[in-house]
Amino acid sequence: MLKQLAVAIGATLLAGVGVAAAADITGAGATFPAPVYAKWAEAYKAQTGVGLNYQAIGSGGGIKQIKAKTVEFGASDKPLTQEDLAGAGLYQFPTVIGGVVPVFNVGGLQPGQLRLTGEVLADIYLGKITKWNDPAIAKLNPAVRMPALPITVVHRSDGSGTSFLFTTYLSWSNPTWKAKVGGSDSVQWPIGLGGKGNDGVSAFVKQTPGSIGYVEYAYAKQNRLNYASMQNNAGQFVAPTAANFAAAAAGADWAHAPGNYLLLLNQPGAKAWPITGATFILVYRQQSNEASCKGVLKFFDWGYKNGDPAAVQLDYVPLPAQVKASMRKQWAANVRGPQGPCYP
Amino acid sequence: MAPPKTQRLERPRGAWADPLFRAACAGAATFVLVALSGIIIFLTVDGWPALQKFGLGFFTSTEWNPVTDIYGAAGPIVGTLISSALALAMALPLAMGIAVFLVEFCPRALSRPVAVAVELLAGVPSIIYGMWGLFVLAPFFAAKIQTPLMMSVPDGSWLSKLIQGVPNGANVFTASLILALMILPYMAAVFRELLLTVPAQVRESAYALGSTPFEAISKVVLPYVRTGSIGVIMLGLGRALGETMAVTFIIGNSHVFPKSLFDSGSTLASTIANEFQEATGMHSAALVACGLVLFMITFSVLAIARGLLSAQRYG
Numbered sequence: 001m002l003k004q005l006a007v008a009i010g011a012t013l014l015a016g017v018g019v020a021a022a023a024d025i026t027g028a029g030a031t032f033p034a035p036v037y038a039k040w041a042e043a044y045k046a047q048t049g050v051g052l053n054y055q056a057i058g059s060g061g062g063i064k065q066i067k068a069k070t071v072e073f074g075a076s077d078k079p080l081t082q083e084d085l086a087g088a089g090l091y092q093f094p095t096v097i098g099g100v101v102p103v104f105n106v107g108g109l110q111p112g113q114l115r116l117t118g119e120v121l122a123d124i125y126l127g128k129i130t131k132w133n134d135p136a137i138a139k140l141n142p143a144v145r146m147p148a149l150p151i152t153v154v155h156r157s158d159g160s161g162t163s164f165l166f167t168t169y170l171s172w173s174n175p176t177w178k179a180k181v182g183g184s185d186s187v188q189w190p191i192g193l194g195g196k197g198n199d200g201v202s203a204f205v206k207q208t209p210g211s212i213g214y215v216e217y218a219y220a221k222q223n224r225l226n227y228a229s230m231q232n233n234a235g236q237f238v239a240p241t242a243a244n245f246a247a248a249a250a251g252a253d254w255a256h257a258p259g260n261y262l263l264l265l266n267q268p269g270a271k272a273w274p275i276t277g278a279t280f281i282l283v284y285r286q287q288s289n290e291a292s293c294k295g296v297l298k299f300f301d302w303g304y305k306n307g308d309p310a311a312v313q314l315d316y317v318p319l320p321a322q323v324k325a326s327m328r329k330q331w332a333a334n335v336r337g338p339q340g341p342c343y344p
Numbered sequence: 345m346a347p348p349k350t351q352r353l354e355r356p357r358g359a360w361a362d363p364l365f366r367a368a369c370a371g372a373a374t375f376v377l378v379a380l381s382g383i384i385i386f387l388t389v390d391g392w393p394a395l396q397k398f399g400l401g402f403f404t405s406t407e408w409n410p411v412t413d414i415y416g417a418a419g420p421i422v423g424t425l426i427s428s429a430l431a432l433a434m435a436l437p438l439a440m441g442i443a444v445f446l447v448e449f450c451p452r453a454l455s456r457p458v459a460v461a462v463e464l465l466a467g468v469p470s471i472i473y474g475m476w477g478l479f480v481l482a483p484f485f486a487a488k489i490q491t492p493l494m495m496s497v498p499d500g501s502w503l504s505k506l507i508q509g510v511p512n513g514a515n516v517f518t519a520s521l522i523l524a525l526m527i528l529p530y531m532a533a534v535f536r537e538l539l540l541t542v543p544a545q546v547r548e549s550a551y552a553l554g555s556t557p558f559e560a561i562s563k564v565v566l567p568y569v570r571t572g573s574i575g576v577i578m579l580g581l582g583r584a585l586g587e588t589m590a591v592t593f594i595i596g597n598s599h600v601f602p603k604s605l606f607d608s609g610s611t612l613a614s615t616i617a618n619e620f621q622e623a624t625g626m627h628s629a630a631l632v633a634c635g636l637v638l639f640m641i642t643f644s645v646l647a648i649a650r651g652l653l654s655a656q657r658y659g
Contacts (some may be wrong), residue, residue: 005626058621060628114461151512157597157614159410159622160504185622193514193608196618200478207483208512 012115025295028055029075032161032216033279033281036096037075038138052299059161059185066090071135072292074282076162079184082259091285091334092227092260093327094278095300097262099319100166101240101275103225104212105151105205106132112268114228115140118173118266118274121230124212125170126177127151127191132210139233147210149317154204154213157194165277166214169265173214217245218315232274233266240273245317248272254323260330278319293342297331301343304328347621353649384639391633395628402633410619416629419599421637423609426602427516427591431523433502439528443535444484444561459536465529474593479524481514482594485521490606509606516602519595523587527580534579538572540567571653578649585642588613629634 027037034056041052057065059076066074067088080092093194102121104114123129129136133146162276168183181187195201198219205213205225212228217240220227229237239246251269252262264276283299287293304327308318319327331343394415395402405416442462446455508523509515544567550560563575566573596608597618610618612634620631 060622060624064624137609152512157592157610158618182410186410186619186627188407188409188411189598193510193512194600194610194618196516196592196597200593203482204512204514207486208510211512 019227021045023127023291023295024051024053025073025292025299026053026071027062027072027073027281028057028065028077029073029310030059030077030161031056031280032077032098033075033096033165033316036307036311036314037303038151039314040299040307041304043310043337044299045286048091048302050295050299055179057161060159063282066284069284072283075279076282077277077279078164079263079278080259080282081261083210085259085261089285090282091330092280092282093300094260094262094280094319094323094329095303096311097245097276097278097319098212099217099245099248099273099276099317100162100169100239101217101220101225102212102214102228102230103220104228105209106147107152108147109144109226111224111226112229113141113144114229115237116228117231118169122170122174123178124126124151125155125160125190125192126174126180128176141217146174147159149210152208153189153192154201154208154211155189155192155194156198156201158185158198160197161185161277161279162198162214162216165188165265165275169262169275172265180262180270213238217317221315230274232270232272233268234270234272235268238271241313242312242317244271244273245276246320248276249278250320250321252323254326262329283335285334287342288338290337290339290342293337295333297343298337301328378389381596387632387636387639388429391629391636394629394633395636397626398630402630405636406600408630410623415626415633417555417612417615417630417634417637419601420610420612420634421641422601423516423595424585424613424638424641426609427595427611430517430520431527432577432581434524435528436518438524439531439535439576439580440566442528442532443539444565445525446532447539448537448557448561448565449619459533462529463533463625466533470526470587470588472591473522473526474590475543477518477590477594478514480552481522484513485518486511486513494606495657506604507606508604509608511606512584513548514594514596514608515606517605517606519591519609519611522590522594523584526584526587526590527583530583531576531580534576535573538569541572542568573648574652575623578645582642584614585645586638588617591615612641 019187034054037052037054041054043053054075059078062074062076063080065071076092080090085092095284102142106114110325115142116137118144120140121266122128122135130151132151138146164183164185167181167187170181171183172177179308181190195213197206198215202216202219202223202225203215203294205211215225220240229239247269248264250263251267252271254260254262260280262278264278266274267276283296284291304319304324311318335342398405400417401416403416403421404418406419407414409415409418446459450458490507490513491505492502494511497507547560547565547570550564555564579601591611592614595610595614597610597613597614598608599610602609616631616634619627623631
């Protein structure tokens with residue numbers, strides 16, 4: 001009995017080693033895109049036999065790991081600046097798009113019925129606007145009678161790409177926010193309470209009449225949360241839909257973003273959702289292992305080509321075709337192994 | 345009478361294993377010390393940049409700003425101490441009640457199953473308490489206790505200051521309540537074991553002298569296990585101090601001093617759990633320094649417990 005067990009364990013271990021030896025791709029980083037990478041990896045392995053070992057340890061961890069060269073690629077929701085990339089010899093490219101949606105709990109309002117601007121949203125999060133019937137909110141919502149309910153502000157307590165996008169958007173929209181708080185994956189919130197993760201935030205919002213919070217688009221959609229419409233760069237009030245996220249990505253000027261440092265916030269376009277962001281992959285420009293260099297790009301090339309349905313199914317927004325095309329061109333020019341470009 | 349010298353020519357069988365056995369045991373003991381010093385060294389080295397930069401301000405300032413890279417952990421430190429102390433205050437009388445009932449009053453047939461149930465409760469993972477707290481306790485507390493309480497006290501009184509806050513159940517008080525629930529079964533189980541060590545003669549003597557059950561328990565049985573009880577309290581406190589997930593879910597996570605019992609706060613452990621994943625540079629150093637502070641607090645709790653125990657051993 002014991003012997004059989006030992007043999008079984010031994011066999012499993014050997015099998016595990018065997019799989020690992022078949023050059024799995026290793027990566028680590030952002031938790032936000034982890035579900036879609038997992039889905040891609042499953043299908044990719046079925047087709048090519050090459051697996052992906054992705055550890056969702058957070059964007060900060062992903063950047064640390066790629067800099068320590070313990071993984072073949074890092075993943076981050078927060079793009080690195082051109083200087084950071086150049087300093088570390090890294091190159092980054094986007095994979096899928098997501099966004100942040102303000103959600104609220106005010107009785108009698110339908111999803112999308114509440115209209116907000118970035119500036120008013122920042123004033124709410126600064127504690128300057130404390131009641132739902134504040135003139136600033138009433139002015140944006142002439143058709144609705146807002147109640148005299150106090151506003152309870154809910155934010156993420158854990159450091160996250162979602163908070164980074166949200167606070168950066170508030171910084172861009174409101175000079176006071178920029179001066180007092182700023183944009184980062186965790187900030188010193190002037191007021192409000194923090195929930196852990198999307199589910200923590202949404203639980204507090206659901207349980208507190210008069211509250212406002214923000215969650216990832218996929219989470220808001222799957223849980224049918226009551227979202228607000230936001231005014232975009234073109235002055236239109238838009239709802240957070242997949243089409244409007246795609247509009248933000250399509251309108252963005254990737255060609256003139258050095259190092260692909262591009263936040264898809266406040267992008268032009270009549271339909272563009274203003275709080276949109278891409279998630280990024282980090283690889284070294286000059287790599288010493290030909291197979292690993294090619295393997296990573298091959299995987300993401302496969303994801304660009306075949307991964308859209310899986311992404312849509314999980315409520316991510318695929319990159320527009322022209323963005324993918326320009327990324328492929330960049331790969332050929334920017335990522336090199338010992339024997340020249342790793343792509344195509 | 346000296347033993348004959350030539351009695352043992354051969355070494356006993358298996359004697360060669362003796363030094364090996366001794367070395368293995370010594371290794372096991374050393375391993376713990378090495379691990380412990382490894383942790384202290386890691387916490388000190390990695391947290392040093394933050395302690396060096398902010399100095400005493402790290403312990404006195406409530407400014408915790410990852411954007412400007414300025415960190416003061418006074419909020420989480422105070423939050424940790426308050427929530428743990430409150431939890432202990434709530435859990436201790438209940439734990440004593442449970443243990444005394446199980447040992448002194450409970451019918452024998454019932455005592456064993458109840459004791460097992462209490463021990464099982466002690467094994468429930470903390471994340472379960474956290475989810476239950478967030479989705480069940482917090483809404484219930486907000487609707488049935490916090491809101492009515494806030495409505496019924498006069499504005500501006502000291503009581504209204506004590507209980508002001510957002511009425512949604514995510515605050516220092518509910519976090520302490522969850523903590524109390526978590527340490528309660530643990531404390532009750534150890535306390536029960538402790539009471540079982542009281543010799544039957546001691547108890548019987550008390551009754552023989554005409555004590556009522558209350559007198560026998562409060563004047564004879566409890567004083568008999570006084571030293572052990574301090575150990576139980578410290579174990580409970582130790583667990584409450586370091587508890588992370590359940591608290592993170594429900595304390596409201598703001599890095600300031602809680603202004604009232606029903607205000608949101610944070611603890612050292614919840615701050616680390618929240619932010620470590622995405623932290624880099626000074627932020628990460630500040631979080632490790634928080635870990636060091638937590639380690640120090642837990643360490644001093646244990647040291648005080650040891651001190652009290654040894655002082656009372658022969659008392």
